[in-house]
Amino acid sequence: MTETNIDAALAEELHRIAPDIALDDIDRTQDLREEFDIDSMDFLTLVTALGKRFDLDMPEADYPKMQSYDALLAYLRSKMA
Template structure:
C-alpha cells in the first residue's frame, strides 16, 4: 500500500472524529492532537480504528512515533511494509 493510500485512510478516520478540520488546512508535521483539536479519548479511538483497519499492532509505547500526521502515516507504512 502506498503512503498516499495510507494518508487518505488516516484522513478518513480523522474525518470521523474531526469533520470540521480540513486535511488541506493542517500542518502535517505538527502535533496531531493540536492540529485536529482532539483529546486523549479521540486519539485512543483513532488508534483503535487504524489498528483494526490496517491489522497492525499499535502499542501505547509507540505513541511518541505517532505525534504528527506525517509521523503516523510513516509509522503505519513501516508496520505494513
C-alpha cells in the same frame, strides 16, 4: 496496501473524528492532537480504528512515533511495508 491507500485511510479516520478540520488546513509536521483538536479519548478512538483497519497492535509504547500527521503516516507505512 499502497502508500496512497494508507494516506487516504488515515485521512478518512481523522475526518470521522474531526469532521470540522480540513486536512489542507493543518500543519502535518505539528502536534497531531493540537492540529485536529482531539483529546485523549479521540486519539484512542483513532488508534483503535487504525489498528482494526490495518490489523496492527499500535502499542502505547509507540505513541511517541505518532505525534504528528506525517509521523503517524510514516509509522503506518513502515508497519505495512
